[in-house]
Each structure stands twice: as structure tokens, then as C-alpha cells.
Amino acid sequence: MxxxxxxxxxxxxxxxxxxxxxxxxxxxxxxxxxxxxxxxxxxxxxxxxxxxLPLTGIEDTAQGGLRLGALATNTETAYDQRVQARYPLLSSALLAGATAQLRNAATNGGNINQRTRCYYFYDVATPCNKREPGQGCAAIGGVSRIHAILGTSHQCIATHPSDMAVALAALKAEVRVTGPGGDRVIAFADYHRLPGDEPWRDTTLEPGELVTAIDLPPESFPTNFTYLKLRERLSYAFALVSVAVAMRLEGERIAEVRIALGGVAHKPWRRPEAEDLLRGQEPGREAFGAAADALLEGARGQGGNDFKVPMARKAILRALEQATAGTPQSQTDKRIA
Structure with a gap:
């Protein structure tokens, strides 16, 4: 005990x-x-x-965005009318995660701070640098089906499990924290870490710091978006690969696009230079393929998860098509649209 x-x-x-x-x-x-x-x-x-703590509110910000209290539950956030109307990508990602019972208990702050579901991390009988620095990584050379293909290091190939975090990365959210050193705001792209030589550090939080809220920016992408999640089974399961796309079209061209991947790295995976390839372009398979290749540059499996590389490319193409058409993936009928 x-x-x-x-x-x-x-x-x-x-x-x-x-x-x-x-x-x-x-x-x-x-x-x-x-x-x-x-x-x-x-x-x-x-x-x-x-x-x-009084951190359960969801309220409008002076800048035209939305502030999500760290202790608001995932259910409260997913079904909030403002979130559904203005940030449907976030609502969709939340509804793709866990079960209704878990969403009723899980909080926004807890969701983005959850630890990896790596088998070896949970098995205290096996070596794990994330659990105990210096032990080694049993996943490297072991069973690697759920593990990372991007941003790995020689010390860790774990993935981040959150669906919510992938959508927040695409939306360019900000995390508000407080601690012994006072209050600060962290851009979501800088909140989670790649494993590097310190795989036990999941985030850039300092000791004693606490998440108080998550801020959503004014630009919300309410029409052209999707959250596509590929998993072992259509019921409750973590993503093998997931894709969040937030897009804005002007006429027949892409004016703005964000693409974030889940299930493939130690943090939600974005490469702005890949997104830059699509801005000003007409939507289509050729343009989408170039962006997917740029986003996945350097992707490498460990044997058991080699399939994730072509799966991720196909998922990116499909997600971009869904977002362009304004036909987001249904989280009720989970069959790929």
C-alpha cells in the first residue's frame, strides 16, 4: 500500500x-x-x-475567444453550446475520447496532463526511463504497436494519449498556469515536450505549478474542420493515429489550415512548414499529399508499428478531404466518412 x-x-x-x-x-x-x-x-x-477550487467555469474572453476552466469536465466542455457552435473541432475530439462515464469525471487540466499509456510505463517489472530515469526503454526492441513514429529519442518512444490535446494544438490554444513564481501563459505548441534526454518530463510545467485554464483564440474554424481517429476498435480505445484539421477557405483556395496528429509522438505533432505548403492552394490530392509528406518527414517505425507511417499519410489525406468538404468525421457513427 x-x-x-x-x-x-x-x-x-x-x-x-x-x-x-x-x-x-x-x-x-x-x-x-x-x-x-x-x-x-x-x-x-x-x-x-x-x-x-473555483476553476470550473467556461467563459468568453475580452479578445473574442473562450476560456475553459481547468476543472470543467470533458463532458461539460464538449456539450457547451459555445464550444459546439464556435469550436466544433474541440467538441468532436473530446467526444472521440474515452467513455461517457470517464468524460463525466475527467477535467480539462487533467486531460492535457495525462501520462502515456505505454505498456512498459505501466509495468513496474520492466525498464522504463519515463518511470525511472536510467533504466532503459523496454519498448525499443519490444512490442511497439502503439508507439511513436515521430520525435522519438534513444530513451523513449512513448506517445501522448490525449484526443483533446490534438484539437487544442490545431486551434493554437494557450495554457494558463500559476505557481510559486506567479502566473504565466504557455502557447500550446510549447506545453508538451518531446522525450529527448529527459523522457520523464511530459510538459514544460515547473514544480508546484498548476493549470488554471485553457484559452481558445478568436479564430475557431466552425465550418471546415474534422477530427479523424483511427483505433483498434470503434468503441473506447486510444488512437493509433488521429488527425485534427482546422481550415478556412476563401473562394476555391485554402486561406488558412492547421494540421495536428495524435498517436504518433510524445506530444501532439504539428509542422507549420507543412501547413504553409497548402496556403493559397486549391484543395486536391496532389497538394494534400505534399503536405502529408512534409508533415511525416523522418517518420520511422520500430518494426511493430511500421504500419503507422502509411496509415498516418492516408489519414491526413482523408482528414483534409473531410475538412475541405465541410463533412467532419462523426463521433457517433465512427465509420470513416
Whole structure:
């Protein structure tokens, strides 16, 4: 049994005081942390339950965007009328993730901070640099079906599991955090990290920092968008490959486009230079293929996940076609449109 101190603050200042120090874990909905505690992967000395903090609101910003409270649930966010009308890409990605019961408990802040679902990370009997630095990575040379094809290092080939994060990357959201050093805002592209030589660090959060909100920008792409998720089964499963596309057309040409991939890297994967190839172009297979090739440049499997490279290319093409036509992937009828 893991023994830890437990605190349940009711205001942000108290939460930050309780969250100071090493080996402290913040608990929100618990849909990830509780699993990690059960599997003996997470061993905090103190758990700070932040469920009572006043961070549940969803409100308009002065800039014309939307601010999502860190403790608003995924269900509340997905079905919020403003999110559905103005940011349907985000709503679609949320509804593609987990089950209804989990979405009812999972929070926005917890979603973007969830840990990888790598088999070896969860198996404490196997080496894992993410779980215990310096042990090695059992996934390299092991069972790699769900693992990364982009942005890997010799220390880690894990993927980030969040669907919500892929949509937020395409929307160019910002993460608002507070901590011992005060408040700061992190561009979503800079929030998650590639493994490099420090695979145990998933994000750029500093010790003791807490996510308070996620800001969505004014440009929302309400018409030409899609979230396409390919998985082992159509019911609850993490993505093998997912694609979020946010597009704006002017006449018969692409004025703006964002493409983010999930299931292929340690963070949501974007390459603005690949998107630049499509701006000003007429939509079509040739242009889409060039962008897909640029986005996937350097992609490499580990044997068991080699199939992800051609799968990702086909998924990018299909997602761009869906977004262009204004026929986004249905998260109710999950068959590929």
C-alpha cells in the first residue's frame, strides 16, 4: 500500500502551498492518477485534491475567444453550446475520447496532463526511463504497436494519449498556469515536450505549478474542420493515429489550415512548414499529399508499428478531404466518412 498525506484545499493559494515540494501530485477527476497509484507507477508523498477550487467555469474572453476552466469536465466542455457552435473541432475530439462515464469525471487540466499509456510505463517489472530515469526503454526492441513514429529519442518512444490535446494544438490554444513564481501563459505548441534526454518530463510545467485554464483564440474554424481517429476498435480505445484539421477557405483556395496528429509522438505533432505548403492552394490530392509528406518527414517505425507511417499519410489525406468538404468525421457513427 502506498502511504501519502492528503490535502483538500478550497482556494488557489492554499493549493499552491500544499503543492510545494517534491513528490506531490495534484488530483482532479482522478481518471489517470488513480490508475497510476493502483499500478504502483505513481508514488507521491502528498496528494493535493483540487476538486473544490473555483476553476470550473467556461467563459468568453475580452479578445473574442473562450476560456475553459481547468476543472470543467470533458463532458461539460464538449456539450457547451459555445464550444459546439464556435469550436466544433474541440467538441468532436473530446467526444472521440474515452467513455461517457470517464468524460463525466475527467477535467480539462487533467486531460492535457495525462501520462502515456505505454505498456512498459505501466509495468513496474520492466525498464522504463519515463518511470525511472536510467533504466532503459523496454519498448525499443519490444512490442511497439502503439508507439511513436515521430520525435522519438534513444530513451523513449512513448506517445501522448490525449484526443483533446490534438484539437487544442490545431486551434493554437494557450495554457494558463500559476505557481510559486506567479502566473504565466504557455502557447500550446510549447506545453508538451518531446522525450529527448529527459523522457520523464511530459510538459514544460515547473514544480508546484498548476493549470488554471485553457484559452481558445478568436479564430475557431466552425465550418471546415474534422477530427479523424483511427483505433483498434470503434468503441473506447486510444488512437493509433488521429488527425485534427482546422481550415478556412476563401473562394476555391485554402486561406488558412492547421494540421495536428495524435498517436504518433510524445506530444501532439504539428509542422507549420507543412501547413504553409497548402496556403493559397486549391484543395486536391496532389497538394494534400505534399503536405502529408512534409508533415511525416523522418517518420520511422520500430518494426511493430511500421504500419503507422502509411496509415498516418492516408489519414491526413482523408482528414483534409473531410475538412475541405465541410463533412467532419462523426463521433457517433465512427465509420470513416
Amino acid at each position: 502506498i502511504r501519502f498525506d492528503y490535502a483538500r484545499p478550497t482556494d488557489l493559494a492554499e493549493a499552491l502551498r500544499e503543492g510545494a515540494g517534491e513528490e506531490v501530485a495534484y488530483l482532479a477527476g482522478g481518471t489517470n492518477l488513480v490508475d497510476l497509484l493502483k499500478e504502483n507507477v505513481a508514488r507521491p508523498t502528498r496528494v493535493v485534491d483540487i476538486a473544490r
